[in-house]
Amino acid sequence: MTTIKDVAKKAGVSVATVSRFLNDSGYVSADAAKAVTAAVDELKYELNPVARSLNTKKSNLIGLILPDITNPFFPELARAVEDVALTYGYTVVLCNSDENPEKEKNYIETLKKKYIAGFIVTSNQLDAPHYANANVPIVALDRAINDKIPVVSSNNKEGAVIGTNALLERGCRNVLFLRGPEELNPANDRYDGFMEAIRQSDADYQVVTCPFHFADSQKVVEQALQDNPSIDGIFASSDVSAAGALKAAGTIGRQVPDDLQIVGFDGVAMGEMLSPGLTTVAQDVYKMGAVATRVLIKQIENKKIEQSFYEVPVKLVIRGTTRSVAE
Structure with a gap:
């Protein structure tokens, strides 16, 4: 198995330089960065994600807290969140709160210990303090929590x-x-x-x-x-x-x-x-989940978000439980 020492030797730099580059935790010269990148590619080195989270106090995990997974609205949201998160290299951890604030609080505290990158939350708890004090990026989906947390909702x-x-x-x-x-x-x-x-x-x-x-x-x-x-x-x-x-x-x-x-x-x-x-x-359930995920990832990666409220349009879909207007 290729180790970080092998990468350092191949690149002609110190182990500390390789670690700083891979964990984005300090200055690395352009020449050193180029050498490390080439060595990583040639040796097919993969950084252990657990080790990375311990070093950087970050992970590629996103927590998705839903109130009731038996309601078909929420699995459709979850699918969108997962699809978009994966394209950016993040993994989604699904948490079913059963509309219980204590379960929500427990999920937050437990996942923070795993260096969770951020949360997407659909919560019934208005202005819940366990979200306001979480100290990680959060996006509220479908329902607002407080005015400090970005929200994605429909009209x-x-x-x-x-x-x-x-x-x-x-x-x-x-x-x-x-x-x-x-x-x-x-x-x-x-x-x-x-x-x-x-x-x-x-x-x-x-x-x-x-x-x-x-x-x-x-x-x-x-x-x-x-x-x-x-x-x-x-x-x-x-x-x-x-x-x-x-x-x-x-x-x-x-x-x-x-x-x-x-x-x-x-x-x-x-x-x-x-x-x-x-x-x-x-x-547009899928769009709501996709927008929420992109907004969260921007926050995680310290990129500017254009607004704090995102509203998705709605439309009427006519099927068999209504008659035609002419009738």
């Missing part, structure tokens, strides 16, 4: 306006809105968008709060439809909730989209697999 309020209007334009006169958890900024923005659109109409409406979980959403919608059979439209704050609503409609015998129309929010691949296919306000 949630505009998306909710679009989704609500999609139901109103298709004749819905009594709309049920499935609001997400009130502690989440995206859920609050979507609520604001729904209210803005619905107040500009003469339609009746009802708002119920439920988590972004299939079974909980199904239960909530079953009860709402039984209590108010005149509901003819449902706008859900997530595709998972919309899927639960579709299941509820089938359970109690409501026909979608003939007498009940449903619109979700997220645009995850699951929506195409439902029957009928889910009409949804689609976020």
Whole structure:
């Protein structure tokens, strides 16, 4: 096995010079750098990443903290983060927090001991001190943490306006809105968008709060439809909730989209697999993850980031849970 001593001997420099060059930890002349590079290539020397992290107090690891890996929105984000990170030579460590601040804190403290390069975080914890005091680069994805941490998100309020209007334009006169958890900024923005659109109409409406979980959403919608059979439209704050609503409609015998129309929010691949296919306000999930990763890597590599807030557009995707406008 080739060692750093072999590289130094081949390059005609000291071991310390090779170490400074490989770890970017001090001055190395242009001639020495050229000689070391040639020796590394010729000898096919690979620096042990564990040794490198011990020397530099850095690694090529990125922590990705997600609140609920069972929600299909988050694996799609994770795929984008991993794809982009790998192109820059970074490895992603996936952490599922289960929306538990203590688990998030434990992940941060544990990975910092491994000299984690930075974190991409989708957290339900607003202004969490364990992020503010982490002393490593952090990017918030999908939901803001505080004004010191860059955030990548979609235009949630505009998306909710679009989704609500999609139901109103298709004749819905009594709309049920499935609001997400009130502690989440995206859920609050979507609520604001729904209210803005619905107040500009003469339609009746009802708002119920439920988590972004299939079974909980199904239960909530079953009860709402039984209590108010005149509901003819449902706008859900997530595709998972919309899927639960579709299941509820089938359970109690409501026909979608003939007498009940449903619109979700997220645009995850699951929506195409439902029957009928889910009409949804689609976020560009992959782009969100990719942008967040590039922003984090710029911070890690001490490069300037152009802004602290990155907003990704949304669009309406029409499928089988809504009728055509003409109808």
